[in-house]
Amino acid sequence: MTSLATHAARIPRLSRFGWLMGLYAENHARLARLFAPGDLAAGTYLSSIGDGLDLRLDVIEQHRYTTELRLTYALQDPLTGEPDPSAYLRLYHDARQLEATHCYIGRRWQDVIGMYPPPAEVIGHRMRMNTFLGKWLEYLAERGHGVATLRPVATGTAGYGGNEKNLAANA
Template sequence: MNSLVARTARIPKLNRFGWLMGLYAENHARLARLFAPADLAAGHYLSDIGDGLALRVDVIEQHRYTTQLRLTYAMPDPLTGEPDPSAYLRLYHDTRQLEATHCYVGRRWQDVIGMYPPPAELISHRMRMNTFLGKWLEYLAERGHGVATLHPQREMPIEIQKTA
């Protein structure tokens, strides 16, 4: 009986921060399989699978160790006129992680939870955003989006230019 208790006591527990880092790694793998963004030049891309919801992938900046992107549907929010849903992403090539930095135009974490949130609240907010991102990426893959459906766009529509 003591050996059973001793074996279970050695299993490390995953804290919320560790869970978040694992989520970043899973989302990196999902996005890399979908669109291989590390290989894309800065610019605007459209993935259209013929369902009426074209997905826009904007590669905002491409650096040696990071890529900044935005995923959104090419449809505006009726209240703000901004693309919605919209997720701004930071892809870390060296650590193979993908972080959703904010999920709505003008709604960075500071706008949602304030300038000085407790660390637990900040981690909870990031977990919600990145869980949303993971589910969205799974949905996109199930619908058929991917490298084969992604095509460069010459110009952005006006409503998207305002926020880029």
């Protein structure tokens, strides 16, 4: 009995923050395998696999150590007109981390956790967002999205109005 208790005491425990950093690392690996976004120029890209539900990847900004991205199906929320689901992402090249900074899945973060949440609530919300992102990236890979299906969209034609097939034809 004492050897079991001693063995259990030696197993390190991972804090919620440590778990979150692990999610960031896993999501970086998933996105890098899927789209290699560090190599993409700023602009809009569509990934079409023939299922009628094209994926849109916006490379908002490329910096030396980070890339700002937005990932969405370009489906519109009927109440707000915003793409839903969508995720704003920050890719840290040097740390090999991918952080979902904002997700829109029917509601904004302020509606979910309030304007001035306690730190524990912020960490919990970030864990939920980044878990969602990891599952979404896995799903996209399973469906066949990837570098081979990604095409640039001509500037000025990238609306969220549901005309992704026309956009892909113009790319």
